[in-house]
Amino acid sequence: MGLGHPRPYGGRRASRSTAALLLALGMCAASACTGGGDEGRDEPPAAREPAGWHPWGTAFEGGGRDTGPGEENACAEGTDPGNALDEERIATRGRTGDPETLNCSGTGFRDERLRVRDGAYIPEDSDRSDQPDRSDQSDQSEEGEPDSGGSGGSGGSGGSGVEGPGAETYHPEKSGSDRAADFGRARGMVFLDEETDPTGPGNTSQALGGQRLVRALDEKSREQRWRHRIRSAAVLHGDTVVGDEATKITNRPKDHNYEDWTPLYRPGGALVAWDPRGGEEKWRVPVPKDRWCEPARVGGKLFASCADSQYDRGKTTWYRVDTAARKLHALYTHPTEQERVPDMVGADEGDLVFLPPGKVVFPDRDYPKIVRVDMRTGKQRTVPLPDSLAPGAEPRLREGDLYFSRDRGRELSAVDATTGEQRWQRRTSMTYPSEPVVSARRGEVYLADSAGRLLALGREDGEERWRTREPRAKDGGTTPREMDAVSSLTLARDVLVVSTGNTVFSVSPDSPETRPKTWRTVRAA
Template sequence: MSLSPEGTDAESMGSIGGYELIDRLGSGGMGVVYLARAASGRQVAVKLIHAPYARDEEFRVRFRQEVAAARRVSGAFTAPVVDADPDAEQPWMATLYVPGRTLSETVTKEGPLGGRELRTLGLGLVEALRDIHQAGLVHRDLKPSNVLMAEDGPRVIDFGISRATDNQALTVTGRLIGTPPFMSPEQFATPRDVTAASDVFSLGSLLVYAATGTRPFNADSPYMTGYQVMHEAPVLDGVGEPLLSIVERCLDKDPAARPGTAELHRMLRTLPDSLEAAAVPEPRPQDPRPRPGRPGAVAPTQVMGESGGTAATGAGTGTGTGTGTGRVRRGRRVLVSLAAALAVTGLSLATMRLVSDSDTTPQRHKDSGSPTARGPRAAALPAGWEPWRTDLTRDSGGIDPISYAESGCLRGRDAVYCAGSGFTVTKVDAASGRTLWRSGTNPQEVRPVGARGGLVYAYSLPDDAAAGNRIRKLVALDAGTGKQRWARRIGDVDAEAHLFSRGVLTISASTTEFVAYASSGAELWRSSASAPGGKSCVPLVLGGAPYGLCSSDDDPYGAPMSLVRFDASDGTRSDVATLPPTAEALGVVGGQFLFSVLEDPNKVAQSVGDWSYAGLVRVNPDSGAVKEVPLAEPPRGSATLADGAVYVVRQDGVVTAVSATTGKQLWRRATEVEGLSVPVFSATYGDLYFANRYGRLLALDRDTGAERWRTSSMDDLGDSSGDNTPSLLLVEDAIVAVAGDTVFSVRPDRPATPSATGG
């Protein structure tokens, strides 16, 4: 990428990604937009992200995902993405250049649009939103300056970057993306739960602007404009029928009451070629008391008591616009501060600090010593515990690690045992973070197996791994010293081992037998991994007993799975049940085994970690009876069983809770925290804890999914922070998390991430 300083001639501006820069079209808070030319002569609009955001790894993750999603939007009324490099030193994205003025420029210079123009505009925008929503995106910043008026119809722009920039909610608490006059109420009240219905609300405001030249929500400050959007009726003076009825439905405060794009398209098709403007009412008498915005508006100071609660007012005087206290009560979300003035520029992203009455509870853990809704005032912690942070890396001797990206720790008696990318098995004191010992020379990129009876079980590569030998070893280490007690070959890099009641269950190096070892390393028994269906087998431990899950097909997702049980003492095998091809064990609920089932086997290889689940399967271990539990709304992500419910965590931070008994969705929360770990449940506080790959911690209420608290991301987590799956566990109530090459510990009632590094 080559760029010249700003202000130079177009011929000397340089290039981005091989696109010759012709002119500078505009700039905004997130970046600069250039008109550029490809080698073929095609003109494109190149958006170059500002350097501060380019250095934010979480922004890059979101930008990379949104570029991939935006590439799928290819409708006639959008400007498609033609090229991008989210991994460049400064990320950029190129969209097809659409010549033409923006809608805001058109209305300013030529006045409001007529009936036929409005119909063409409305239908084009609805089709654009349909394509954007079908690609899994929500625009979030639909406004006149993001609509280009091309000769053959409108074009919606900036649908690729608008959601990427919402990542700022991750790194700066309370920041929100949007332009207040064209935002929806839910963008202010619950920005992490915004759906496609938000864009419909914005479209309603945009159509009012196009038809009248004025905005339905328009106060002297962004603060009060946001208040009007959330609590007051829109000003629709000058909007005639049938457009009036359409925009009134679009501007309903309740997202569920707004029309979908299909219904909206049918309604807009009925617009006539000419629209009569509605009669503008005579000015009404104003209440003599000062009112922000327009007459009859209820000021925030009139509906907030000293403690932040609501107080009765005399706002409903009958002399205003009919937006008295009744409307406020139905959906009160009160803005309490303005962080900065809003800049409406080329990329036009408004950044506000917002808090609602329902959003104050997530902050309660952050107050020093403040109690949570459940449990004691202070967490139960290991003796002498203090917040700590420890780097786990050590020179690996030049031997390549196993490519498994499953770094993590497991709990011991008074310590944690960790293994993963760039570091070997390491014992860390749970109270201080001090490194007690390291074992081996080969980093494994896979978590240890377990700790029991004075031993730590882990994986290791053979001595000739550098020569291409990838047979994995199961090793037993002395928990006190880290010295190896014994090692056994168990199979290739995917071979697993699990602790059961009498020893360790694994698969043989030939993958044809299940093998159990005692704590001494002695072989307890072997059992065939053949009929029925033994071409692909994995060991399982359910309820402390040894099991296996086998497929009769070389493709593990191409044939039904056989669940088999082994006698713990001698390995005698018995067939239990036949399960769907994509069944994966989750655990035990109410004495029954629970498995997840993928919706489409073909998606497994295409989107690892972001699977779509069709249902659950419950198996009675005594009778072998199988009960299928369908999921009415198949969630996407990676499923985990915790505290009797299934939690599906998507890579983009959406968490869905599903009943393990009925399959009913309990709640869904868009956390906007990328790359989350599987959740860990705290019985003390009733919360689910997550870590992400950048060291951020998140707590959600187990019952509702409401956010209890979140921490800031951490710096200098090591080279593997962008690749490794994060993890966490509890030692008593202390949270111990692994992100990148770093393990750290915080207390859940005061969870600020530590900056000091342990020994």
């Protein structure tokens, strides 16, 4: 297996004697297990921690197993406004622009704010004196002991809206929502991409039945400020919300029977940008009249993905969106083969990175090559992938490497996204783990299982650095085999933040088995 380019803090380790290996395994029982020895590799630098940080855990109770459409385990911290692509979705959703705040979702809770340094709950209505705080009343507790929680609600003041009613508190179960997901935040607003149910309680007239909406909600009160119809997608880009214009629906049932109905839209239209606060249109870029286009934000740039059919996705062209000139620039068109649409996995060093499928398409894809497309010029470069990658692997692009996970996450392979060389391939003890999170600074790859146990691998060699044994989820964690979301991992500086089941917790990679200094319990809304 090729090693590709050397990575810092991840040199291949020397083999060890059997006696030394048994000694190391014996030491695992009392603390985090570490893989291999330290011979032949540099130790990673000390973990950088947020100011005032200590290990903590926060559990949300009373929310039930389902908080409504769009539930997933996710936690985000930072200033990036978000990305519509699946491989970056969990890493960027819910960002507040405040690096001291986390926005987290999980079993029984959704889009809740926590303080990075200690996990303290920040109510959405914290600026309203007439609403009680659902958070615990103590900043400190004994190790491993949960704090008690309070009760509370939501509310807010009125406001105006665009295309739709004025300010009203948003409730998915009352709006006729079939699926809803937050995709970003800006200027005190949170934005939802929502699919309405034509038979839902909020759509008795079918006026919005089966359609897509982008909704803007007040970040604190969750009151709707504006909404617009879209055809398929919306992203937050710069100081605008960008969606694909909802063209005319051509197949509304004449008998008004909306059971098992899927809307068919006319092609064409435009990409439209709206002001985040007021919802006013800021610009529009026409799209080809015979294509169905949707926006995508990749590597901080805005693109349009345009297909020659609404659902079959036979041939798709990617365009760079020139908002100044109000036009599209074609970059890449994949071969005209149904069910063989390349996976867009992200951006790397100025290139869009695609993985076209090979001969195996259903049920498990195989990936024989990488196609890298220059974001500006459209120049293409094809890189072959190793034959050792078996069909059925799910790809993720992280820090210049592709990680392929298969067999329910129990097999993980790392490939250099520039050269196509395989760095390593290994089996892990984890089933249905989180997506991998990479620390380039420390040269480590992290995974979390469904109960909150953690695993660290060397970024260059894939060897185990350490693992934890203790489950951290207060409710036992997620159950992906029952279609629950897998756990999620994110980094706050070098600290690991995990959302699993009804629990969010944080640990340092330098001492991952350290028990939380603070445990809190919050009553879910």
